[in-house]
Amino acid sequence: MFDIVSFIPRAVVQGIPLLLGSTGETLTEKSGNLNLGIPGIMYVGGISGVIGSFYYEAGKTAQDMNTALTILIPLGCCLLGSLLMGLLYCFLTVTLRANQNVTGLALTTFGVGFGNFFGGSLIKLSGSSLPSIIMTNTSNVFRRTLPFASKAGVFGKLFLNYGFLAYAAVAIALAAAYVLNHTRTGLHLRAVGESPNTADAAGINVSRYKYAATCIGAMIAGLGGLYYVMDYACGVWTNDAFGDRGWLAIALVIFTIWRPNVGVLASFLFGGLYILHMYIPSGMNLAVKELYKMAPYVVTIIVLVLSSMRNKRENQPPASLGLAYFREER
Amino acid sequence: MNNKTKTPLFHVSRRAALPWHKTWAIRGAALLLALVLSGIITSLVTGEDPFAVYGAIWKGSFGTTRKFWVLMQNIAMLLCVSLAVTPAFRMRCWNLGAEGQALIGGLASAACMITLADKLPNWAVILCMIVTSLLAGAIWAGIPAFFKAKFNTNETLFTLMMNYVATQLVAYYCVVWESPKGSGTIGIINPKTQIGWLPQFPSQKYLMNVVVVAVVCVLVYIYLNYSKHGYEIAVVGESERTARYVGIKVEKVIIRTMLLSGAICGLAGLLLVGSTNHTLTTTIVDGRGFTAVMVSWLAKFNPVWMILTSFLLVFLGRGAGEIATKFGLNRSFGDILTGIILFCIIGSEFFINYEIKLTRGAGKEG
Numbered sequence: 243m244f245d246i247v248s249f250i251p252r253a254v255v256q257g258i259p260l261l262l263g264s265t266g267e268t269l270t271e272k273s274g275n276l277n278l279g280i281p282g283i284m285y286v287g288g289i290s291g292v293i294g295s296f297y298y299e300a301g302k303t304a305q306d307m308n309t310a311l312t313i314l315i316p317l318g319c320c321l322l323g324s325l326l327m328g329l330l331y332c333f334l335t336v337t338l339r340a341n342q343n344v345t346g347l348a349l350t351t352f353g354v355g356f357g358n359f360f361g362g363s364l365i366k367l368s369g370s371s372l373p374s375i376i377m378t379n380t381s382n383v384f385r386r387t388l389p390f391a392s393k394a395g396v397f398g399k400l401f402l403n404y405g406f407l408a409y410a411a412v413a414i415a416l417a418a419a420y421v422l423n424h425t426r427t428g429l430h431l432r433a434v435g436e437s438p439n440t441a442d443a444a445g446i447n448v449s450r451y452k453y454a455a456t457c458i459g460a461m462i463a464g465l466g467g468l469y470y471v472m473d474y475a476c477g478v479w480t481n482d483a484f485g486d487r488g489w490l491a492i493a494l495v496i497f498t499i500w501r502p503n504v505g506v507l508a509s510f511l512f513g514g515l516y517i518l519h520m521y522i523p524s525g526m527n528l529a530v531k532e533l534y535k536m537a538p539y540v541v542t543i544i545v546l547v548l549s550s551m552r553n554k555r556e557n558q559p560p561a562s563l564g565l566a567y568f569r570e571e572r
Numbered sequence: 573m574n575n576k577t578k579t580p581l582f583h584v585s586r587r588a589a590l591p592w593h594k595t596w597a598i599r600g601a602a603l604l605l606a607l608v609l610s611g612i613i614t615s616l617v618t619g620e621d622p623f624a625v626y627g628a629i630w631k632g633s634f635g636t637t638r639k640f641w642v643l644m645q646n647i648a649m650l651l652c653v654s655l656a657v658t659p660a661f662r663m664r665c666w667n668l669g670a671e672g673q674a675l676i677g678g679l680a681s682a683a684c685m686i687t688l689a690d691k692l693p694n695w696a697v698i699l700c701m702i703v704t705s706l707l708a709g710a711i712w713a714g715i716p717a718f719f720k721a722k723f724n725t726n727e728t729l730f731t732l733m734m735n736y737v738a739t740q741l742v743a744y745y746c747v748v749w750e751s752p753k754g755s756g757t758i759g760i761i762n763p764k765t766q767i768g769w770l771p772q773f774p775s776q777k778y779l780m781n782v783v784v785v786a787v788v789c790v791l792v793y794i795y796l797n798y799s800k801h802g803y804e805i806a807v808v809g810e811s812e813r814t815a816r817y818v819g820i821k822v823e824k825v826i827i828r829t830m831l832l833s834g835a836i837c838g839l840a841g842l843l844l845v846g847s848t849n850h851t852l853t854t855t856i857v858d859g860r861g862f863t864a865v866m867v868s869w870l871a872k873f874n875p876v877w878m879i880l881t882s883f884l885l886v887f888l889g890r891g892a893g894e895i896a897t898k899f900g901l902n903r904s905f906g907d908i909l910t911g912i913i914l915f916c917i918i919g920s921e922f923f924i925n926y927e928i929k930l931t932r933g934a935g936k937e938g
Binding site for chain 1: 741746862900901
């Protein structure tokens, strides 16, 4: 039987990291920066939060811990870590005008390595006696749901049963969509992504917009990594467990045709596609499950092809996506 | 918006071409900076003196004969994938799907090894492997190329997604062909009969790959620099409009170049499955498809310089691995060092392409 009531919450939980990642990447791409470092940034965001809470939680019991600090320390570390990654990307691509694809891929190599290195060596480096990185207490705070969620029946299960970061993710996505489409800042940002020459001529500070959008985007994406560790994985860091979700987030950007508000539902759909193989009865044939995991990517390719075939102007990638801007170049 | 006239501290302008020795001096300086940085970071983490660290890096690649040949093999494979992506890059067509194209090539050759083993003689199996793996790689690159040429679909994103389709396809066949049953992996294919194992030099297992890739390197160099096709690629890369104006069929060039790019990736897959590993896993390409992008770019898309850049990346990666083993750290430490080195070299390109003039005292707005 296909158990829809248990399927939807799991799809949502899978979708939230993707939603955060894709909202961040959409903001970044709107400024004309194709940041392929998002997978790395999400790793760094996750591990930075883990490092923060690891040192805070070390040797404390649940009673000793201040709830506000338990949330703020990992959150702050995560934002700082991903901000630094975003700044690095901007410095290389905007200030030094390096190739964005190469920089992004280098950032991913570095970020994934950074995550796995500290994930694998944190215990040894800190000289702690714990067997593995498990932050149950922090995770419990992150996973705390509204008190009446469990009493509200099916409604509670579907809508109220998530940690606060999940609601924050939806709010961030909606806010990003609002800023992009209904404010002057958003208009300027889109102008920078479509035609930096024109934007520059209109007196918009291109570099500042690129920096701001990319750094904020990186921080939002980093939160995706934090959500994954603290909420989805119950505070347990396992190397490479985050997997290819970063690339899936980039796929989601294309799938939503650069619209964060569409991303809310689309990310849940992707989350569903990601775990669909666990719910499809395939009998003894394990191999077919591997084919189901292909679904999000195939769907993205179809959307990419269809949107380029229809060639409607509002559905295209930002025109200067992937190109560095230099004022003196014609 | 901002009506104040302020004079920036410096003025950036594009440089005319630098003489080659200055270019390489800048890159050398960047590399040196990177080595110093990674030395400092390593000694901070391990508490060892930096020179012991550099010694360990050297030993990781040249410590024993075996290590040396593993180094050569890794350079050859990375170079092969880098050579594959280069024609497309010269055309400004960002093929980020080398990972998937090589994987699908490997899948094709594994399929031949498994299904044809008891039907055809060894030489025929190997012939089938060569043909199908090149074809499979070419098709995998040809699909995005077709849509790029026809509808201007973004090839960066398309090829990127094709990687994961390929990975899942391989994962599917890994379960279908698993041996022993239930392990979820294929294991060594035809271990007894050795059918489909590419011939190798009796003295050195890995020499064959090195020779094949060296030949491919020369061929790609000639193709790009001395053939009509290579010239067309260069023109399309510089300006699509110019290319159209002089009568080059841009669509045809895009598809043809991507097919070639995919076929060489398929060759890399063939070598990995048929010659090096004799098995197939989803991680057999090991991220080389992405590293190749950096190798090719660092060498300015020049096949000869790519030998050097792929050596550099493999050498440092293996060295960092050696450090990790020696000091009991996680192996991902190598990725961090690789990242730092890449950032330094990527950043140094700025100083090659642009020059900075101090404008203090000048009255003009910059």
